[in-house]
Amino acid sequence: MHRKVLRRLTQAAVLLLTLLIPVLDLLRFDVQAGRLYLLGQVWSFSPVGQYLSGAGGDPVGFLLKGVFPLLIFFLSLPVWGAVLGRFLCGWFCPVGTMFEIVGFFIRHASDGFRVLRSSGPAAVRRKELLCGALSALSLTVWLVAAGVFLSGFLMSPSEIWREVSSMDPSPFFLVTASGMTAVAAAVYIARRTFCSYICLFGITMTIPFIVSPFSLRIRFDRKRGSLCTNCGRCERACIMEIRPRAQKRKVNPRCINCGECITACEEELGRKQGLLHYGFGKG
Ligand code: SF4
Ligand code: SF4
Numbered sequence: 533m534h535r536k537v538l539r540r541l542t543q544a545a546v547l548l549l550t551l552l553i554p555v556l557d558l559l560r561f562d563v564q565a566g567r568l569y570l571l572g573q574v575w576s577f578s579p580v581g582q583y584l585s586g587a588g589g590d591p592v593g594f595l596l597k598g599v600f601p602l603l604i605f606f607l608s609l610p611v612w613g614a615v616l617g618r619f620l621c622g623w624f625c626p627v628g629t630m631f632e633i634v635g636f637f638i639r640h641a642s643d644g645f646r647v648l649r650s651s652g653p654a655a656v657r658r659k660e661l662l663c664g665a666l667s668a669l670s671l672t673v674w675l676v677a678a679g680v681f682l683s684g685f686l687m688s689p690s691e692i693w694r695e696v697s698s699m700d701p702s703p704f705f706l707v708t709a710s711g712m713t714a715v716a717a718a719v720y721i722a723r724r725t726f727c728s729y730i731c732l733f734g735i736t737m738t739i740p741f742i743v744s745p746f747s748l749r750i751r752f753d754r755k756r757g758s759l760c761t762n763c764g765r766c767e768r769a770c771i772m773e774i775r776p777r778a779q780k781r782k783v784n785p786r787c788i789n790c791g792e793c794i795t796a797c798e799e800e801l802g803r804k805q806g807l808l809h810y811g812f813g814k815g
Contacts, residue, residue: 536795539622543629550626554684563686564704570598606736613737614744617783621727621734622790630716631723632771633674640667679713686712724772728786738785749783750776750793751811760807761800769796776808 533541554560557569566577573594612620621628644664647657683692686708695701701709719726727734741747766776769792774784776793789810797806 534795535791539791542623543626543632546624547626547629551681555689560685562688563708564691565688570594571601573598606733609733609736610740613740614747617741617747617749617789618734618737618787619748619789620737621731622788625733625788627719627731628727628771628788628790630678631720634671634720635771637667637671637674640664641671644668675713675717676709678716679709679711682712682716683708724786727772727788734788742783742785746813747783748789748810748812750787750789750791751809752777753807753809756807759801759805763800765796765800766793766808769793 552558557572557574559571560569561567562569568575568577573590575591575594575598609620641664644660644662644667647660647664650657680692680696683705687705692705695705722730728738729735760777767774770776771790771792772786772788774786774793776787791810794806794808794810797808798804801807
């Protein structure tokens with residue numbers, strides 16, 4: 533299976549699984565009920581005064597079955613980083629996938645609306661304008677849907693479903709969903725800063741990625757470098773705005789090993805003829 537198709541399928545599967553996280557109580561803080569859910573375990577923050585006892589829940593089970601597995605996962609991240617670099621960010625991060633989807637709609641919307649400033653056959657202009665309008669509409673729907681979905685981390689998904697299906701949203705839901713939409717939009721705007729310097733998961737993998745002598749990284753085939761057509765496809769494909777060709781022996785800590793630049797170069801030079809490829813270590 534082609535790398536790009538495999539990556540898209542992986543991203544779609546992870547996104548679907550992410551949708552199930554609040555539904556299955558894998559991670560959720562129900563503000564109204566005052567309950568924290570972790571991997572199906574519950575820690576209740578109410579009634580006031582029983583905070584430390586985890587009233588309504590099982591404190592020992594919460595720690596062993598909720599906190600402990602997540603801690604193990606978090607502690608394993610440096611090992612992932614030392615071996616695969618930021619591959620998990622590039623292939624499995626649902627936030628990164630959301631960024632790519634939003635970026636796709638924005639790109640198509642701006643391309644479509646660009647015809648307003650250009651001349652050309654009316655039929656072509658109409659088609660591009662329609663494409664731009666549909667992309668802008670999709671972007672709006674996507675951001676609102678993201679806000680509704682993210683609200684599931686702060687209130688009961690069944691309550692959200694009840695309010696949405698009855699078209700009777702509560703003020704709490706409206707505030708939560710709009711706040712989450714705004715957060716999603718803000719994080720998208722600061723996406724590269726977010727991925728490089730704010731996301732705790734990313735940072736935890738980045739440091740071992742840089743110092744490890746054998747981590748997975750993108751390499752440019754310098755021996756065949758003269759075949760480079762300077763088409764710039766690899767740079768345009770890079771969601772982290774890196775120049776993949778410029779990556780020498782030192783790894784770029786922003787690179788998430790998504791492999792989009794490899795695919796872009798193969799599109800230019802032919803399958804298996806590209807100048808960019810994955811490799812372990814300094815090479
Ligand atoms: S350099 Fe290549 S692998 Fe790294 S983030 Fe950019 S497109 Fe992805
Ligand atoms: S995509 Fe390949 S051929 Fe085009 S600029 Fe990048 S390295 Fe050169």
